[in-house]
Amino acid sequence: MAVEEKVEMTTSEREIMRVVWTLGEATSKDIIDVLEAKKEWKPATAKTFIGRLVKKGFLLAEPEGNKYIYSAAISEEDSVKTAAHRLFDQICHKQAGKTIADMLSEAPLSHQDVELIQQVLNDKKKHAVDEVACNCVPGQCKCSTH
Amino acid sequence: MAVEEKVEMTTSEREIMRVVWTLGEATSKDIIDVLEAKKEWKPATAKTFIGRLVKKGFLLAEPEGNKYIYSAAISEEDSVKTAAHRLFDQICHKQAGKTIADMLSEAPLSHQDVELIQQVLNDKKKHAVDEVACNCVPGQCKCSTH
DNA sequence: GACCTTAGTTTACAACTGTAATCGTTTTTA
DNA sequence: TAAAAACGATTACAGTTGTAAACTAAGGTC
Structure with missing residues (x-):
């Protein structure tokens, strides 16, 4: 293809x-x-x-x-998701958590939003790993794994 | 200036x-x-x-x-924050919560990340509003307030 | 000391973006 | 029905971005 x-x-x-x-x-x-x-x-x-x-x-x-x-021809949600992906593609996976925390802290949220996010987070808790694998090239992130 | x-x-x-x-x-x-x-x-x-x-x-x-x-001349964190801001500037504030939830659900997270996000979320809980104010122009978002 | 490597600077050039005027038709209106 | 308005298509044009070669000057090497 x-x-x-x-x-x-x-x-x-x-x-x-x-x-x-x-x-x-x-x-x-x-x-x-x-x-x-x-x-x-x-x-x-x-x-x-x-x-x-x-x-x-x-x-x-x-x-x-x-x-x-x-x-x-494309839904707003899909489009926003794509844009968000592009953003995360530019940073080390290890930083994703911190970045989300930053965004979260600055976002205007309703009680309902908070509830929704809490649910997603609860689900995440079950699947969180001990250490996120780095997706960078050697020399392009601070991970000690390199 | x-x-x-x-x-x-x-x-x-x-x-x-x-x-x-x-x-x-x-x-x-x-x-x-x-x-x-x-x-x-x-x-x-x-x-x-x-x-x-x-x-x-x-x-x-x-x-x-x-x-x-x-x-x-600029820290990585500030730069990522700026990029995230630019993303959020392009969507209705009312959608911020859902967008963050989406990103969260797809992000690779460690237990530590989850913990950090939980803390920020707890703080958010205290300051969440009943309804997020829409920042769009009439005709450019679905908010019933317009 | 003559040459090769290296680092920075200049130039190139096509595609993409922002911003818009103009052109050619069709539709509406007086 | 003649002029005006509306709509899509074509053209324009400068600035940004990706991609890179060529040029120049300084340093190292034989």
């Missing part, structure tokens, strides 16, 4: 996606209106990003009359 | 930084050796990134004889 070349979404493109994720279906006008207000983008700018997202396969464009109805 | 224009570190540049963070101080040779092995970068490629990092102010270059001793 061909190597799956990972197409990524840029920060600006994600702004477009957020509108579509929210609305479910949207015309270019819907998108432009929201982002003209929020980002002060010219309509042409939003159009460019819409076009790129369609080309990249993140937006589906269903013809309707002389225009398109856009919808997301 | 002048607007602090945020200079960012790219993914490739971060690879260089990881070596420096690990070694504390490093010559270009040290860096090149590690990354030639790991990333199959030509020495010239690593040199380019080193130069850009110095220009961006992430790497300090102390002259020593005819070369430089490089060291990091």
Whole structure:
């Protein structure tokens, strides 16, 4: 099989996606209106990003009359998960715990969120290891194992 | 005061930084050796990134004889924190909890990590709110508050 | 002392990003 | 029905990023 070349979404493109994720279906006008207000983008700018997202396969464009109805080809959750993965790919596995703790300490959380996280953490407790294996190249992390 | 224009570190540049963070101080040779092995970068490629990092102010270059001793101008933790922040800036605050839960469930954790996270979570419990305020623009998130 | 290695600097260049104007059609409106 | 508005497509263009070769100067080697 061909190597799956990972197409990524840029920060600006994600702004477009957020509108579509929210609305479910949207015309270019819907998108432009929201982002003209929020980002002060010219309509042409939003159009460019819409076009790129369609080309990249993140937006589906269903013809309707002389225009398109856009919808997301990927769920917001999956997309956020991918972004989070990319972040963790850049740090040593051994640091993942500390990083999550940092994020946790700064995140705005509701009681419900805390509850959810507690549940996940409880599950983690059962499967935690004594020492996380390092995934770095020798010389690229402080692990004594190298 | 002048607007602090945020200079960012790219993914490739971060690879260089990881070596420096690990070694504390490093010559270009040290860096090149590690990354030639790991990333199959030509020495010239690593040199380019080193130069850009110095220009961006992430790497300090102390002259020593005819070369430089490089060291990091920013700690790895701060840098990871910044990267995490950038990620969270792109999603609705209301989703932060769920996102952290996702990351947590997939992260490789040691007992010690779990313990640390539990402590932070306990602290969070005291300050959790009933409902996290949405930080999105109307039309850009599903919050009923809009 | 003439050459080779090494380190840093300069230059190159294509792809990706942000930002947008313009063009060509179709649809709406006066 | 003629002008105006809307929409997608094409083109533009500078800055960033990945990837690297070439150039230059200093140091080490035979």
